[in-house]
Amino acid sequence: MEDNTLLAVKDLRTWFELKRWGFIHAGFVRAVDGVTFQIALGEAVTIVGESGSGKTTLLRTILGLAQPTSGEITFDGRRMDGQKAQDLVWLRSHVGFVQQDPYGALAPFMTVSRILKEPLAINKVDESEHEQRIRAVMDEVRLIPVEDFLNKYPHMLSGGQQQRVVIARAMILRPKLIVADEPVSMLDASVRVEVLELIRRIQKAHNLSVIYITHDLSSVRYFSERVFVMYAAKLVEKTDVGQVVQNPLHPYTQALLNAIPDPDPENVTRFRDIPPGEPPSLITPPTGCHFHPRCPRIIRGVCDVEDPPEFEPAPGHFVECWLYK
Amino acid sequence: MTGDMNSQTKPVTGNIADSATRDGPLLKVENVCLYFHASNGVVRAVEDVSFELNRGRSLAIIGESGCGKTSLARALLRLLPRNVETYTGRVFLDGTDLMKLSEERFRRNVRWVKISMVSQAAMNSLNPVLKVGDQVAEPLLLDHRLDKRKALERAREVFRIVGVPAAFLDRYAFELSGGMRQRAIIAMALVANPTLVILDEPTSALDVLTQANIMNALKKIKQELGLNFILITHDIATSSELADEVLCMYAGQLVEYNKAEQFYREPFHPYAQKLMASVPTLRIHKKPDFIAGHPPSLLNPPEGCRFAARCPKRFERCQEEPALFAYRDAAVKCWLYQQG
Numbered sequence: 001m002e003d004n005t006l007l008a009v010k011d012l013r014t015w016f017e018l019k020r021w022g023f024i025h026a027g028f029v030r031a032v033d034g035v036t037f038q039i040a041l042g043e044a045v046t047i048v049g050e051s052g053s054g055k056t057t058l059l060r061t062i063l064g065l066a067q068p069t070s071g072e073i074t075f076d077g078r079r080m081d082g083q084k085a086q087d088l089v090w091l092r093s094h095v096g097f098v099q100q101d102p103y104g105a106l107a108p109f110m111t112v113s114r115i116l117k118e119p120l121a122i123n124k125v126d127e128s129e130h131e132q133r134i135r136a137v138m139d140e141v142r143l144i145p146v147e148d149f150l151n152k153y154p155h156m157l158s159g160g161q162q163q164r165v166v167i168a169r170a171m172i173l174r175p176k177l178i179v180a181d182e183p184v185s186m187l188d189a190s191v192r193v194e195v196l197e198l199i200r201r202i203q204k205a206h207n208l209s210v211i212y213i214t215h216d217l218s219s220v221r222y223f224s225e226r227v228f229v230m231y232a233a234k235l236v237e238k239t240d241v242g243q244v245v246q247n248p249l250h251p252y253t254q255a256l257l258n259a260i261p262d263p264d265p266e267n268v269t270r271f272r273d274i275p276p277g278e279p280p281s282l283i284t285p286p287t288g289c290h291f292h293p294r295c296p297r298i299i300r301g302v303c304d305v306e307d308p309p310e311f312e313p314a315p316g317h318f319v320e321c322w323l324y325k
Numbered sequence: 326m327t328g329d330m331n332s333q334t335k336p337v338t339g340n341i342a343d344s345a346t347r348d349g350p351l352l353k354v355e356n357v358c359l360y361f362h363a364s365n366g367v368v369r370a371v372e373d374v375s376f377e378l379n380r381g382r383s384l385a386i387i388g389e390s391g392c393g394k395t396s397l398a399r400a401l402l403r404l405l406p407r408n409v410e411t412y413t414g415r416v417f418l419d420g421t422d423l424m425k426l427s428e429e430r431f432r433r434n435v436r437w438v439k440i441s442m443v444s445q446a447a448m449n450s451l452n453p454v455l456k457v458g459d460q461v462a463e464p465l466l467l468d469h470r471l472d473k474r475k476a477l478e479r480a481r482e483v484f485r486i487v488g489v490p491a492a493f494l495d496r497y498a499f500e501l502s503g504g505m506r507q508r509a510i511i512a513m514a515l516v517a518n519p520t521l522v523i524l525d526e527p528t529s530a531l532d533v534l535t536q537a538n539i540m541n542a543l544k545k546i547k548q549e550l551g552l553n554f555i556l557i558t559h560d561i562a563t564s565s566e567l568a569d570e571v572l573c574m575y576a577g578q579l580v581e582y583n584k585a586e587q588f589y590r591e592p593f594h595p596y597a598q599k600l601m602a603s604v605p606t607l608r609i610h611k612k613p614d615f616i617a618g619h620p621p622s623l624l625n626p627p628e629g630c631r632f633a634a635r636c637p638k639r640f641e642r643c644q645e646e647p648a649l650f651a652y653r654d655a656a657v658k659c660w661l662y663q664q665g
Contacts, residue, residue, distance in 0.1 A: 050532035158619040188389040194615035219605040259537035261562040262606045265585040274537045278502045
């Protein structure tokens with residue numbers, strides 16, 4: 001698997017400095033705090049976590065949109081954490097980004113063909129190829145018949161079609177990695193699966209890697225191989241999709257799965273066993289394990305003192321929790 | 326009042342619950358229509374919706390965005406924007422025709438007194454310069470319903486019910502987390518002891534764990550206080566947490582009104598069936614499906630059944646608009662369920 005690794009992130013930290021009156025240091029927001037993972041070529045991975053857990057910052061750091069404080073990012077064998085301009089240009093031509101809100105991500109005054117031409121023009125793709133590549137990619141995301149869509153503006157499209165344009169734009173430079181930040185959360189239930197299936201089909205056809213960011217585990221589990229669970233700036237559990245649903249190890253993952261309802265009339269009388277409280281502040285995170293103040297299985301004197309390292313209780317199943325020492 | 330019911334001869338009444346209670350239903354909605362003016366025509370947001378809700382039952386209104394769920398709730402509370410074109414139909418609460426009340430009487434005697442509402446993203450609508458406790462107590466102070474001391478006492482009580490520490494009465498909105506703010510908003514809806522509380526996407530902006538905690542709190546309130554909730558959501562899995570009955574809307578119309586036990590297992594209307602199939606599940610291994618196409622514009626809705634263009638079971642009859650047929654314990658707006 002090592003030689004097949006497309007993206008490797010090692011002990012990554014992204015901290016944002018807080019300043020009072022613009023110059024007095026007032027602490028850090030530790031948005032990403034010691035994250036390590038690898039993604040193989042052709043693999044789809046889901047990062048699941050609550051809002052404020054740092055998952056979007058992690059994604060932005062990988063994309064070079066936020067500066068890492070420390071740690072290593074290696075994409076396709078090339079170190080990316082130096083934030084050098086030529087590295088970033090190269091990186092962004094190999095990574096497609098699918099934003100959360102398709103309408104917000106599309107310029108309202110550009111037609112679909114203009115939107116799709118933009119990345120080609122910026123990356124100096126030969127003009128004679130433009131037309132053909134735009135048509136090919138639109139065909140691929142099923143914006144067909146292509147003629148009907150080429151000259152439309154984003155507001156003339158439905159939410160699902162807008163998201164297809166965003167996906168087409170992410171695909172047009174033939175990237176190796178697609179990162180999708182909550183790609184379907186703004187869409188209606190009935191079209192969500194259609195968009196996820198589309199990304200899956202493209203992934204398989206081009207042997208792409210995909211990183212999904214979501215808080216909705218139930219929809220994405222059919223479309224990825226592995227799941228990383230993020231809580232308060234750390235990846236607390238990393239495992240296969242099947243394992244995370246059937247055999248979650250970290251108490252936070254267990255709570256998260258408990259909290260997700262399935263449509264079932266029995267729910268009316270069923271109370272869910274949910275740890276109380278809220279995620280901690282990332283400015284002054286608790287000592288030890290970040291989840292310990294809410295954890296039902298806390299080991300006093302251990303969890304509240306020392307940060308748990310990563311354990312591997314089963315092959316390929318990583319968890320940052322003292323229970324599995 | 327029984328005379329009222331019998332005079333309804335159109336087949337469109339969702340008379341599911343006629344015989345269930347002797348006192349008659351808590352809420353009875355008849356042929357409510359709500360149209361809006363838009364720059365390019367008339368938007369038919371809610372069209373001819375009728376249903377009944379019995380005492381002690383809670384209703385979930387589900388459907389995709391833009392199907393008229395929120396407009397229906399606003400029509401019940403008469404919280405209408407200025408661009409209303411048509412607002413017709415009848416709404417009975419405890420046998421009183423709410424549509425006949427003057428605006429002033431409705432405000433004094435119904436809104437927030439009998440029906441209250443938690444609107445979408447309401448947690449961001451708390452006044453930043455007022456203490457949370459004062460805001461929650463405010464509905465009681467209007468029209469001198471209670472003096473301030475008693476009102477605050479009542480606010481403290483509802484805070485306890487929704488699970489906010491009493492010390493938070495003296496705090497400001499920015500000092501509360503999102504979950505606590507949402508609970509405070511729910512407390513505000515409960516403070517005047519209404520019989521019916523409309524919850525419009527009460528948890529959609531919250532995290533999964535917070536969402537589950539609030540749903541737990543709402544279930545407890547429902548069991549202990551016997552309140553009736555109307556829960557509006559596009560999240561079908563969440564809707565099953567509170568619903569005894571389900572009202573499914575599509576393109577401004579009611580397409581199915583059913584008991585929760587039946588609906589979540591096997592809905593009748595083809596749209597509801599496809600919608601349920603598109604809900605991903607965590608515990609049952611079932612690959613979710615999707616509905617091709619998108620809902621019609623409410624400016625020029627198509628003739629006949631509005632779902633026909635996307636429906637896998639359509640046949641010739643679907644060119645005509647179906648009535649709301651009674652089928653088993655439900656009402657379904659689909660020709661497949663025409664009987665006799």
